Amino acid sequence: MPMNEKAKPQNCGVGTEQEPEAGICKVCGCTDNHACYDPDYGPCWWVDETYTLCSHCAGPEDPESLAALRLMDSENEED
Numbered sequence: 001m002p003m004n005e006k007a008k009p010q011n012c013g014v015g016t017e018q019e020p021e022a023g024i025c026k027v028c029g030c031t032d033n034h035a036c037y038d039p040d041y042g043p044c045w046w047v048d049e050t051y052t053l054c055s056h057c058a059g060p061e062d063p064e065s066l067a068a069l070r071l072m073d074s075e076n077e078e079d
């Protein structure tokens with residue numbers, strides 16, 4: 001008779017990280033129905049194919065992001 005045999009190893013809090021859900025920004029939690037709003041650029045848009053990162057949360061290294069747009073616009077303003 002097995003004494004201490006466990007069918008499955010216990011998951012001791014490792015790998016409990018939640019998978020980002022498509023359609024919900026993993027940073028701010030916005031959705032298509034509740035998008036972030038920027039007075040200059042309007043509601044946010046998705047910058048990744050899986051719809052887990054919105055333009056307002058993405059960094060300037062992402063060319064689709066709001067930050068990148070802002071950067072471009074500020075550079076164009078130099079005249």
Ligand SMILES: [Zn+2]
Nearest residue numbers: 025028054057
């Ligand atoms: Zn966001």
Ligand SMILES: [Zn+2]
Nearest residue numbers: 030036044054
């Ligand atoms: Zn957003």
